[in-house]
Amino acid sequence: METIRRIEVRHARGSYPVLVGEGVLAACRRDLAEWAGGRRVFVVSSAPVLRLHGTLLRSALPSSSTLVDLEVPDGEAAKTLAVAGALWEGMLARGGKRDSRLMTLGGGSVGDVGGFAAACFLRGIEFVQVPTTLLAQVDASVGGKTGIDLPGGKNTVGAFWQPAGVLADTGLLATLPPEEIRAGLVEVIKMAATLDCTLFEEIEAGLAGLLAGDPARLAEAVAGAVEAKRGVVEEDPEEKDRRRLLNFGHTLAHALETALGYGALRHGEAVGHGMLFALRLARRRGLADDAATRIETLVRRLDLPAVPAVARDEVLAAMHRDKKARESGLAWVLPTALGRASVVEDVSWSEVEADLDAFLAGR
């Protein structure tokens, strides 16, 4: 078993540990016994993930816990109000109390809806995230964002609710298909490109090993990305300022996901295309030419699937509905150097439209 890294994340009400490495679940059996011993533990997961990792999770929990599996659909289909409602009904029917515990075991969607269920059940119960995809280990470990989708937009209903801990066991990543690793690496590159040029250079140098699923390299990448995200989130917990940099690539990504229907592209794939699009806007403004080239080159090395055919006007309409669009307009995160970026407020809709036509046409 390799070394386990512990990253302590502070927030307004305290702090929690993110544990990263191979074998984290087994290694923290003692902490879990203290947290979950003698209590009801609701395990929010999907059927395929429970088949793969349920036994490992159960063996990490104390025998004095009463485990209740609550299954949700796989992927974005989990993030509906109906699923959240079923979780609440299920917890109430199965004896859930304020001191009951909840664990999410799965990808980002399972963490989002499970975290939201924890946030609002009896006005909030403690939960621990066990992310099973690279994307979720990197992105969902820090920040306390939970939520679900409405038909009109992604993540439009939710809460900030901090976990009691995050167990990012990189051993769980061995069962992932290569496309999932690739989609997760997009978020690592996003974090590195905007926040940490050293991490960026490590990814440039080690990309082949990362794509091949090398567990030691993956643990390094997850820990690096979590550490970078921790820095900005602690500085700006409510996403008023620096934390907005984490939205690099997400403005177009969310619009693509809405216009295409969730599931047509993986979230990481959509973010990859969103970064490429933001780099166009940056170049048009003469920002970060060299950095833009390096970021673009690295993203293209991932060989993401192309954007499916989609109507430009639907993408634009979704951008107008973006929850980050304030009534005063929509802001874009554009890189200014390797490891740095700015939120640019004055990008006009006509600028966006001009680039969007060329981008969607693959030019």
Next chain:
Amino acid sequence: METIRRIEVRHARGSYPVLVGEGVLAACRRDLAEWAGGRRVFVVSSAPVLRLHGTLLRSALPSSSTLVDLEVPDGEAAKTLAVAGALWEGMLARGGKRDSRLMTLGGGSVGDVGGFAAACFLRGIEFVQVPTTLLAQVDASVGGKTGIDLPGGKNTVGAFWQPAGVLADTGLLATLPPEEIRAGLVEVIKMAATLDCTLFEEIEAGLAGLLAGDPARLAEAVAGAVEAKRGVVEEDPEEKDRRRLLNFGHTLAHALETALGYGALRHGEAVGHGMLFALRLARRRGLADDAATRIETLVRRLDLPAVPAVARDEVLAAMHRDKKARESGLAWVLPTALGRASVVEDVSWSEVEADLDAFLAGR
């Protein structure tokens, strides 16, 4: 116009004012202009309340605001996941953004579901409460509790979300039927009995005027109760300790409401019976004999409607599901002297059952 009292309520992220008195809405036009000017303002209310008070509310808001009425059913029927979902869909469809505002205009249920909608829309937007019932002015002004019901239990889904302000315009109470005033006075008496013996004596002395709707006395009572609640909530924002005293009368009340179906009794009426039941438990333990008598006498002067026929086992089952029941058991708030109370953890289920039979039989 009588004097307006301003009570500043502190919480973890700052503070907000509760303004109490006749004519508050008109008096704070300038503050509202700053808060809502140039923005979308979602007004969550019910059709009857909008007919009574919508014009006054609209005239207090600046002409630069874009007002969007979002109607919910009256009373507890508003507090469903379906209604919350419709509010979120409605806000998204009508252009709601993170800097949009929400106002609740109505009784406690409207405030609860509207506050919950504000708490979770785009992970939280600012809202102002305009309570239109005595109960809501007294009880919902402080504490940041928002939420909805599940079929299995009241207030089982929700969030702590602090308002930007509360406008308790006692002028709005003039349209209330006498039963509503009476039900609201139960909560004032609850606060006084457990927290403030001076307020208790003022209510004893002035009850006739209060029941008759005397606006000056009502403003005093609202301000006194808000001030008392502010004290405990500031001390214990997360309801771990002293704030639990506010649940005096609520253990049985919630169980009665669940067993009878919401709406069979007004919430305040159920709390009144819950206090009488808790006084039995207190007496059985030799607690606060004199105080118990004075509290019981004052509650009985309200001449509350009797508890409708209900099966004892259903009431007990609902108590077992109470969200305040920890896995370790159910705690009761019992008065220990006038203006003081304790949370008693060791009341056995057999003690409760014995008293419940007699209580429900009207003995």
